[in-house]
Amino acid sequence: MSSAGLTQNIDWLNLAVEGYFKDRYAIKKFRRDSELRRDISWRPSLSFKKGKHLTVVVECSETYAYPPIMGRKKNEIMDAEELISAYAVCPSELLETPAGQEDVKALRSEGFGLITVDASGNAVEHLKPVPLIQVIGEGEFRTAARDLKGVTLTNVRHAFDQYQNNPPSGVMKVGEIVESLVHSAALVAKTQGIINASQASASVANVLKTMMELNYFSAIHQELSRARAFVGTYRNTAAHTPKTSKDEYVKYRDCRHGFLEGVHVVNSFRAAMTKVGLKIVSKSIM
Structure with missing residues (x-):
């Protein structure tokens, strides 16, 4: 994984991907920048329930296709005894770089989803996430x-x-x-x-x-x-x-x-x- 660092200035990504989930999956209720669980020290950009049992978390970054915190928190999520899947969200141009392509490979291998957003605010889902507890690389x-x-x-x-x-x-x-x-x-x-x-x-x-x-x-x-x-x-x-x-x-x-x-x-x-x-x-x- 090539990513490192912190994310910032992501409101436009948050708005675009929230609209995507509302339109595509009829999600109505989101948690924004809220603690995921007491035993997981992570406040993802968005989180929501999909169906009865699955929690979906979304981490937006203007800088990285694979936000570093997702890799750092993977083991904590797998130990949480709860079905949790996770999306990375980034600007579409990041996928045009070699580092971005390496991050896409890492995301796919580790079971994470990926959505990109272009300058007009259009969101495209490239990878669907799976509950991390099930992942076999x-x-x-x-x-x-x-x-x-x-x-x-x-x-x-x-x-x-x-x-x-x-x-x-x-x-x-x-x-x-x-x-x-x-x-x-x-x-x-x-x-x-x-x-x-x-x-x-x-x-x-x-x-x-x-x-x-x-x-x-x-x-x-x-x-x-x-x-x-x-x-x-x-x-x-x-x-x-x-x-x-x-x-x-x-x-x-x-x-x-x-x-x-x-x-x-x-x-x-x-x-x-x-x-x-x-x-x-x-x-x-x-």
Whole structure:
């Protein structure tokens, strides 16, 4: 991140972006230059509620596309046990500079939104923010998926893209990938006479349970157990509707863990099947 320093003379940006949120999202009530929370020492330019559970904060700067305070307060926001997303707002000409473009990359990677305002007061939304508790950066994803290849990597990348827009849906998608791999392994195991047709056509949880009970798979019991736990915990994440702000926070926090765990399970399950001599084929899942 290239930004440093303080913001100033931002009234015109505040007015423009407030009008944008009123027109685009029908936001009627704003807090201006007010303390965000007692446990977060930040007075953003604007803040407002979007829906029942999400707090949106807006930081305006004439100087930086990525106001430094946003980076400094990110960890505090993630510890706040509340769904909070954040926009940076700056003059449109800042994006024409190399430093501005570097800041845009940083904002995108860290889950922040970005709105620019031109000299006529027209606001344009370039990046949509996500609740910061759910953010998985590109670098973190690449590290988690570094051992995946071919169709499996394409499937997981698609799930990650889906996660960026809708975390519960992305977790469900990586769950589908795990289930597909288990079904593929079951078919190969049936062909080799390791399990019978009835066992191979059972639910994913029961296929994994059967495998865990057979001596043939004793060397990979831990990997099978982890896959079964993942399927049982995260497969229907999107179907769970939170009732309170705390429930919503927990759901999105768990989505982050669930997605990364799912990627690990995809990798470890494939490696485990190879270890016991079962060659499974990944199918495209879109």
